[in-house]
Amino acid sequence: MAEELVFKSINLMWKLDKEILDTCCEGISECIVKLLMEHAGNVQTPIGWKTVLHLLSVTGRHPETFDQSVAAMIKLMNDDAQVVTRFNCAACIEAAFRFAALKISPLDISPRIL
Numbered sequence: 001m002a003e004e005l006v007f008k009s010i011n012l013m014w015k016l017d018k019e020i021l022d023t024c025c026e027g028i029s030e031c032i033v034k035l036l037m038e039h040a041g042n043v044q045t046p047i048g049w050k051t052v053l054h055l056l057s058v059t060g061r062h063p064e065t066f067d068q069s070v071a072a073m074i075k076l077m078n079d080d081a082q083v084v085t086r087f088n089c090a091a092c093i094e095a096a097f098r099f100a101a102l103k104i105s106p107l108d109i110s111p112r113i114l
Contacts, residue, residue: 029059
C-alpha cells in the first residue's frame with residue numbers, strides 16, 4: 001500500500017537523521033496538525049497512525065509548536081468523528097502520555113491531554 005511505504009520512508013528518515021525533525025519542526029507541525037484536524041480519517045494504517053502521532057509528539061517538545069500540537073492532540077482524542085479506533089487507540093494513548101510527560105507541559109494541560 002502506498003500509504004505504508006510513505007510512512008516507512010518517513011520513519012527511516014527520522015531514524016537516520018534526528019536533526020531533520022528539529023530543523024523542520026515548525027513545518028512538520030503545521031502539516032501534521034492540518035492532517036489531523038482536516039483529514040485524520042484518511043490515515044488508514046497502523047504504521048501511518050504511529051508515524052503521524054510520533055511526529056506530533058516530537059513537535060510538541062518545542063516551545064514554539066507546543067500549543068498547536070497539544071490542541072491537535074486534544075481535538076483528536078475528543079473528536080466526535082470517532083477517529084480513534086481499535087487500530088490506532090494504542091498509538092493515541094502513547095502519544096497522549098508522551099505529551100503529558102513533556103517537561104514544558106503545564107500542569108493544567110497534562111490532565112486534559114490524558
